[in-house]
Amino acid sequence: MEYTSLVNTSLDLNTNPANFLSLVPKQEAQSNFIELGLKMSSVKDEQTADALVEELNRVNAENKKLTEMLTVMCENYNALHKHLADYKSNNPAPSDSTNNSKKRKPDNPNNQIINNASESSSSDEDSCKKPRQDQGIKAKISRVCYRTEASDTGLLVKDGYQWRKYGQKVTRDNPSPRAYFKCSHAPSCPVKKKVQRDVADQSILVATYEGEHNHPNQSKQEQASSGLNRTVATATLGSVPCSASLGSSGPTITLDLTTPPKPQPNPSEETKVVGDNRSPEFQQFLVDQMASSLTKDPSFKAALAAAISGRMIQQNQSQKW
DNA sequence: CGAGTTTGACCGGCGC
DNA sequence: GCGCCGGTCAAACTCG
Numbered sequence: 001m002e003y004t005s006l007v008n009t010s011l012d013l014n015t016n017p018a019n020f021l022s023l024v025p026k027q028e029a030q031s032n033f034i035e036l037g038l039k040m041s042s043v044k045d046e047q048t049a050d051a052l053v054e055e056l057n058r059v060n061a062e063n064k065k066l067t068e069m070l071t072v073m074c075e076n077y078n079a080l081h082k083h084l085a086d087y088k089s090n091n092p093a094p095s096d097s098t099n100n101s102k103k104r105k106p107d108n109p110n111n112q113i114i115n116n117a118s119e120s121s122s123s124d125e126d127s128c129k130k131p132r133q134d135q136g137i138k139a140k141i142s143r144v145c146y147r148t149e150a151s152d153t154g155l156l157v158k159d160g161y162q163w164r165k166y167g168q169k170v171t172r173d174n175p176s177p178r179a180y181f182k183c184s185h186a187p188s189c190p191v192k193k194k195v196q197r198d199v200a201d202q203s204i205l206v207a208t209y210e211g212e213h214n215h216p217n218q219s220k221q222e223q224a225s226s227g228l229n230r231t232v233a234t235a236t237l238g239s240v241p242c243s244a245s246l247g248s249s250g251p252t253i254t255l256d257l258t259t260p261p262k263p264q265p266n267p268s269e270e271t272k273v274v275g276d277n278r279s280p281e282f283q284q285f286l287v288d289q290m291a292s293s294l295t296k297d298p299s300f301k302a303a304l305a306a307a308i309s310g311r312m313i314q315q316n317q318s319q320k321w
Numbered sequence: 322c323g324a325g326t327t328t329g330a331c332c333g334g335c336g337c
Numbered sequence: 338g339c340g341c342c343g344g345t346c347a348a349a350c351t352c353g
Binding site: 322327329332 | 338339344346349352
């Protein structure tokens with residue numbers, strides 16, 4: 001479905017990073033920074049210093065401009081998100097146009113709602129769930145995304161329950177292996193969990209829970225203090241894609257357009273989509289995410305270091321004079 | 322030694 | 338009917 005015909009997508013946050021680059025004169029700024037850094041190495045005469053001051057002022061102005069653009073981008077995103085939500089509420093039937101893989105047809109009427117969700121999700125195979133599982137029991141399926149350290153290659157998700165791994169498989173549409181877990185806290189607990197890294201962002205673990213726990217969560221607090229950052233996006237299978245993360249490679253800004261961390265819900269409950277994306281907390285969260293992404297950019301850090309060192313040299317020289 | 326993990330084999334549904 | 342594929346089993350292995 002073509003949302004662009006209904007909402008203003010000029011911001012184009014995710015689909016085409018190149019557009020964003022063209023929107024923001026980032027490369028120009030970068031080259032200025034680099035140029036600035038090179039010049040810094042030969043700060044000898046006053047003329048150069050004056051030129052650098054001028055350059056710094058210009059870069060500062062550019063920085064302000066970028067900040068304003070960032071703010072505008074956040075506002076546009078919120079508007080876009082609202083449009084999308086409105087559109088989805090008006091058109092509840094999902095479109096399957098993006099799902100071209102040879103997925104099996106949903107054959108379990110009990111999972112109809114869930115299947116709607118999984119069809120809109122990116123890579124998982126929930127719609128292939130075999131009906132040989134107890135047909136009478138409606139297995140609740142929910143999906144939770146976790147962000148992990150990029151270096152973390154494990155598939156362990158601390159969610160407060162005890163899990164026993166009973167299998168691992170590499171699936172067709174995702175090079176990352178999928179791990180299968182059963183709840184081992186209570187022998188009679190029917191809950192299963194599948195954990196797989198997101199095909200687009202390997203730092204995101206996607207955990208799919210099937211069924212409901214028939215025992216209390218053992219250690220939510222342990223989970224709260226674990227190294228995993230509860231990310232952003234929890235979603236009911238079937239509404240919007242579970243993670244709204246706008247991750248992209250390269251020197252572009254990576255946004256996690258999702259919710260701020262919140263208390264861990266019981267995995268047996270359907271997790272709901274995000275709260276109020278327009279709240280001040282969410283805005284702050286977005287800004288934090290953007291700042292975090294910028295600081296992870298080596299070229300940005302190099303440019304920033306050059307600018308800071310330049311400023312320091314300038315100050316030192318002005319003090320001598 | 323018991324509990325948990327790994328991993329190849331097997332099962333069953335689905336598309337062709 | 339055959340092959341593909343996701344899901345599960347279970348023996349071997351690891352670890353505390």
